[in-house]
Amino acid sequence: MAPLSHLLPAVRAVPFVRDLARHGARPAVVTTDGVLSYAELAARVAQIARQLGTRRRLVLVTSANTLDALVAYLGALHGGHPVLLVPGDGPAAGTLTEAYDPDVVIGPTDGEWTLHERRAGTAHDLHPDLALLLSTSGSTGSPKLVRLSHDNLQANAEAIADYLGIRDTDRAMTSLPLHYCYGLSVVHSHLARGAALVLTDRSVADACFWDLFRHARATTFAGVPYTFDLLDRVGFAALELPHLRYVTVAGGRLAPDKVVRYADLGRRNGWDLFVMYGQTEATARMAYLPPDLASSRPEAIGVPVPGGAFRLAPVADQPDDVGELVYAGPNVMLGYAERPADLGSGRTVEELHTGDLARRGPDGLYEIVGRRSRFAKILGLRVDPQQVEALLAAHDVSAACLGADDELLVALAGDADPQRVRRLVGDEVGLPPRAVRVLPVDALPRLATGKVDYPALRTLIAAPPPAAPPGDDLCRLYAEVLDRTDVTPERSFVDLGGDSLSYVEMSVRLEQVLGQLPPNWHTVPIGALPAPRAGLPRHRRTLETSVAVRAIAIVLIVGSHIPLFTLTGGAHLLLGVAGFNFARFQLTDAGRTDRLRQVRAGLARIVLPTMAWIAAMLVVTDQYRLSTLLLAHSLLGPDDGATEWHFWFIEALVYILIGVAALLAVPRIDRLERRHPFALPMTLAGLGLLSRYDVFDLDARHNLPTALVAFWLFALGWAAARADGVRQRLLVTAAAAATVPGFFGQPGREALIVAGFALLIWLPTVPSLGPLNRVASVLAGSSLYIYLTHWQVYPHLRDLPLVALAASLALGIGYAALVNRVGRWFATCRNSPSLRSSTNSSTKR
Structure with a gap:
């Protein structure tokens, strides 16, 4: 029918x-x-x-x-x-x-x-x-x-x-x-x-x-x-x-x-x-x-x-x-x-x-x-504790659940991992981890019929939770590093607007607290991270590979310019790292508009401090021109300038980020990136090779900007971050090994870049020591500003190369601290109710 x-x-x-x-x-x-x-x-x-x-x-x-x-x-x-x-x-x-x-x-x-x-x-x-x-x-x-x-x-x-x-x-x-x-x-x-x-x-x-x-x-x-x-x-x-x-x-x-x-x-x-x-x-x-x-x-x-x-x-x-x-x-x-x-x-x-x-x-x-029944409404969600128990039983977890006004209480019997249970329940029910409290018990209290004695269980777990749950400690740490007041356990580092600069400090600080960083911690909600460990961790310390590469690269750049030694290639390697971090921190699951907002914010953190420094140098030296201040030297010249080329790396990075943002602003490209997150950057790297090999003889005739010539390195770094599985990692590694050699005609320089890519692709972390982590954190977090300022330091100390290196690093670190302080001051002013009030009043007038 x-x-x-x-x-x-x-x-x-x-x-x-x-x-x-x-x-x-x-x-x-x-x-x-x-x-x-x-x-x-x-x-x-x-x-x-x-x-x-x-x-x-x-x-x-x-x-x-x-x-x-x-x-x-x-x-x-x-x-x-x-x-x-x-x-x-x-x-x-x-x-x-x-x-x-x-x-x-x-x-x-x-x-x-x-x-x-x-x-x-x-x-x-x-x-x-x-x-x-x-x-x-x-x-x-x-x-x-x-x-x-x-x-x-x-x-x-x-x-x-x-x-x-x-x-x-x-x-x-x-x-x-x-x-x-x-x-x-x-x-x-x-x-x-x-x-x-x-x-x-x-x-x-x-x-x-x-x-x-x-x-x-x-x-x-x-x-x-x-x-x-x-x-x-x-x-x-x-x-x-x-x-x-x-x-x-x-x-x-x-x-x-x-x-x-x-x-x-x-x-x-x-x-x-x-x-x-x-x-x-x-x-x-x-x-x-x-x-x-x-x-x-x-x-x-x-x-x-x-x-x-x-x-x-x-x-x-x-x-x-x-x-x-x-x-x-x-x-x-x-x-x-x-x-x-x-x-x-x-x-x-x-x-x-x-x-x-x-x-x-x-x-x-x-x-x-x-309530008559055991249903509970938690953070606006109606949750059936009995159904949660069935869910856990399907995962071989013995537990009993009770609902409260603002959390789901899970009494856990047996040897199941409380953190795993907490994440499992949160993910399946749709509650943030902070709303799931898992309490291990020796045994679930039962009635003579064998059923769980829920009144007795509620009495058993009625003791108030610890005054400072582990998640609160981590939230305070995130709030301190990111300088935000809206940190909550269900948000991740990326959700909170973390970028490659704050990532360095956050990863080192978090590793000190947790003892070991979980994979992809920057996308994991704070509440789902392991509990902080008391005292110093006893196991081997590690350092994020991207942080290590940035720290090493900036030291190599400054040391080679002095020259204290000659190990070039650090700046081009940093272009690859920039692509790697772009994929990790800018290409989030957020909507297209939010992604573009993050890219704009990242560009502002590069462009504004750079222009401020160059403007100051225009006043006190005659090394630079207006084209340098406008980050347009590669477009306006002069080609034979002795010092105007100093900021080519920053200029190239800015152009690349603007170009990529413009590309992803196209809705169809944005959808394509989400559907094919690895294939798109590999395709862009292939297109970038047209200028790397000057297929159309444009560089010879028009002196193409470095942003075009070296773009393929940024795209390969992007692809490295998106590589999923051995096959894709091998493909990126092979692409770097095949295309970097011959670019400079300097085998040592090219080997350094290929080795750096290999580390990024295959090793999420490298062995390290606690003090070394702290040094690497400062250097990597200040790498942009060290690059920016070292040109005005080492020429005056060439006769003392070690002193020149130390002074160059110190000035860059100091400028980074100043930039961060000014940034926080502006953020405070922007969020100040009194300032907003006066601004609005003047607007109305």
């Missing part, structure tokens, strides 16, 4: 999605790339609907806070297709694809957004009311889903827009993920009123989030309790947000004292705080606390949303005024789905038993006082 849904017309759609075009030219979506009107958004949504066709099919959409994801989601709804919305990271997409066999999958493939039709029709019987399927269990990919109807989505969007008073002039930041019902409700309620969405995947702990907030004139953002911890860390109270109208919080209980504090802050600054309560089963929200009651009743969840109602169902062993909170309203789900056959079911739930114990105060406000 054919599924009944084949006989039904695919004409039903959620009204606020169907009517997008009626808002016309009003802004619908704001991103860092520009503004999209409702008319333009409606056209893109309709195009997706046309691609999906008129026959209703189950469409899985991989969610992200991007325009592609938003358009795909709305397009499926517009076409009347039930949407299975899943997070873009973690195992959920694969698990739910296997469990529910969607007809169409929309999401990124190798960095490019694609619509993949798994079949022309549908394999399912899809109920005509079914619009959306959402998970309630984080990113574990649990097959238990909430079935939401078109009426559910519309009713909840209208109710939220009503009690928040959303206007068509509002602009909401997408501060929560779209696959999370709370984040999705922000989208629905604002589209229902013709308001705009400011799309971003940035955290509120990121300064760029607030830059975009101000630039886009955003009026609101949503947060879970953990969001407010981050707001405290970034100094939210001092931020100037002139267009902010209201802030919402849900996804868990915000401590009453914090409710009062933020409500008072909002009152002083002209915005409202809405405390809300909801569950996915109610299409996001069931209650809200009117802002004027937040200070006097901060422990309450408030009153039902418009159209909804509460009752208290009696619960055994509870006081008379406490019962299970039961909700009824048009936003209550159709029911659960646990298998594909359930997608054809109609309504199986009339009212929602929330599992929360509540009481109703004399003022009519409801207050949550406990």
